[in-house]
Amino acid sequence: MANTNRSQKKFNQQKSIIKKQPVKTIYNLLLRVAGFTAIIATIVVFTDSKGYFNPDYSNDHTRRKWNAYYKFTKAQPIDVVLVGNSHLYTGISPENLSNALGASCFILASPGTTLTDAYFCLKEAITVCKPKIAVVETFAMNDYDSYKLKAGSLSDQFKSFSARKNTGQKLTATPLLFKSENYLPAWSNTIRDHNFIFNDTVQINKNIKLIKNPEPEKPGLYLGRYIRFNSGIEDSTLLKYNKPGFKAYDYSKHAASEEAKEYLQKTIKLCKDNNIKLVLLTLPMYYRHVHNYDSYKKDLLSTINDSQQKWLDLQLPYDKTAFTSACFENTVGENQHMTYYGSRVAAYKLANYIKANLAGTLPDRYQDVSWKQLFYASDGYFENYSPERDGVSQVLLQNAEISGIHLNEISFVSYDGAKKLIVKIDKKNSVLLYGKSIKVLTQSVLHGQKVMVEILAKCSFVYDPGKHYVFTSEPLNPALTIQEIANISLL
């Protein structure tokens, strides 16, 4: 009884404490709620900035691209920016494109992206460094809207969004790229990956270690390329195309969404407003893979509504000689990407298109020493330019006549841990040399021994700088040194 009385007394006292509290207005409440929200936001921003909930960035090539872009543009301007999805970054070799054009080209493509995302990527790229030319790959013209992205593509869009740094542009892009439920996850890794607390504490520990010892940046020139497929379509896969009625990719089922069309127009306008030449690029899939592309193309043409708009369509008309089955991923699944081989073929096609259609737009950076230092020996450099005295590469012959054909240069250069013989023959010779080979008999030294080595170099579509044919050998022993050329014969 005494306890009950005491408890009642305490209860009454507490009630009177509440009653005695000073009268507060709505402004008091709003101020407190705002303050409290600010504290919560600060805590979340803190865990975001520390990176406790960062996903595994070691495989995030989208982030790597953007980081490299920000860094590159601090030292050198970018002349050509390419945006699109995985078809672009597997389908164009930016090093070969850069070397073929004598300009800096950078791919800022993200996997599974929409044209909306590509538009905002281009917008940010322009803000960081205004290019002379923008290339937009049309496979990003999806048949669905940003709001309808499935888990995988949504995660890629998060990555693309989070890799960009311009806060103002990201703010305006947020409601256009994401459903409202994804606004916070898009901005905060803490919100997006808070579940690591339960299911990936290993990553949290890794992130904590990374705060103390950040991973060193990967050295070398990085222009956003991604080599994913090294071998082409196999014969057994090719047989699947023979199946009656089989359509690996039917464009009639993938008509571009209204959002994609809207953002194509916005991209065109963005480039116009910034005085940037825009090239639309359609990278091919294997010709037997694709169906009803013409109707899709007509639809896009009506969307562009500008006959002057540059569009390099490598799907239609399709170059069967250049884009062989070796150019494509070994799949009959819907998403067929290009191989590394194919990405070089496509890069030269694009380079030659730009040279022919936008002549004078790009500066000749080959004259710029700092550019040359950056790009020297990069993929495709020696196919376009002569090697210099670097202690490894050799110019074996320049300007010679063989069987009535003017030969520009024979060089022996380092290549991906091996060596490679490159023969350049002037296209002015008016002889079609694609598919031909050159046999070069050399007096060489291998491991201190003098030997006669016969090297075969083939002229393929892989390297087509426009001005000359390029014959390249298979990778050769890096210990090999050529002393002199004994004989050359065109096969």
Added chain:
Amino acid sequence: MLFNSIDFAIFMPIVYILYWLVFNRNITLRNVFLLLASYVFYSFWDWRFVSLLLFSSFTDFILGLQLFKSNYQPRKRKLLLYTSLAINLGILGFFKYYNFFVESFVSTFTLFGKELNYEPLKIILPVGVSFYTFQSLTYIIGIYQRKIKPTHKIVDFLAYVSFFPQLVAGPIERAQHFLPQFLEKKVFNYQDARSGLLLIAFGLLKKILIADRLAVFINGTYSNIPGATGVSLIYATLFFAFQLYFDFSAYSDIAIGTARLLGFELLINFRRPYLSKSFSEFWTRWHISLSSWFRDYVYFPLGGNRKGASRTAINVIIVFVLSGLWHGASWNFVIWGTLNGLFLIVFDKLFKLEKSTGYKRVFASLFVVLSWAFSLIFFRAHTFADALSVFQYIGFSNSERLYNFGLNSLQFKFAIYLILGIMIYEFIVEKAGEKLLVSFYASKSIVRWSLYLVMALSIIYFGSYGSANDNTFIYFQF
């Protein structure tokens, strides 16, 4: 618009500020604003169905006035009442039950060897239709029973039917309790606002931290019942009882808290139902606004318990079957309702549950919760066949598969600790009553703000949310 969405987190502060600082100067202006806000809230789900809401409310507004005018014409009054019932229940019947009844009709014919061709209509069930039609009906029935007078201001009535905090999933308010609140001047009260915010935070905590975490496991098991053979199904069955409670009571808490922020007081919808010692007590604590609706508008008019034991039992069964059907147009809900009716009739009397005290009370509560969880198998399973599969595969084997259904061992244990934590809290509240809240508000501000901070950070860092989760409220489907 979901309460646990960023849309609502943006919508609510805007509405709140405009409500108190701009529109609260004049009652009509304020109600017009509330009406618009409610329609905007509803449009986030599907703007087309705002017209249905408007039609249903407008009809009842007119019928209410006509009912009042024909005060001395009993036949006309009945006709008007039946018209309202026909329109409201007609809307509900068409959208919710058309396919169910036609399919059942076709199946009956098939049983007798007569094949009928039938293509089900593609009907979208308007969110909240079961709630707002029932709420609207309380107005018409109230006028018919001469318990209330109709309002002459259409805005007030429309705002009453569509009041956004409780429009989609209740609590189902009675016109006599709720409508007058639209006619009074509101004065900002800091204590009310504070307790409203705390209720919202508590609701979000229950929903995001517990219910949505349990949902992952339950969805995993119920989508692959044979794969979940054994103890996983036992956990799924028990977890669902808690998921349903935390999910729905969270919605009610947020609704009550939101309404309180705007100066409105809604009915309490849950009063610690899992501490009930009998089934009859359970139904005075679970989804109170609906249970009492059925009690007042179906059970009592049928005669309640005044016509003998057998008639009482029949009345109870009728109420529970109807309550089952209210939840969903499927035989599973009918079975669920019937089972709960039978529990109430049989077990309460058989075991004299009402009289249990001391340790017996604990067992009585456990018995009630376990029986309830058992009945919920029919509630959760998509089809009758699925429910039977659960009974077929449930057991104590395959404990090694327990963590294969979306929750790893850490999350699983965390979920159990949270359930236990909330149940202990409910037990304390049951004992301490209002005192607990009073002593909390009387405590030092550092204590209060620390708790607010812990609640908010727990939701952010330990909550079960994200694009992979289904975060809708269970009662949205009704």
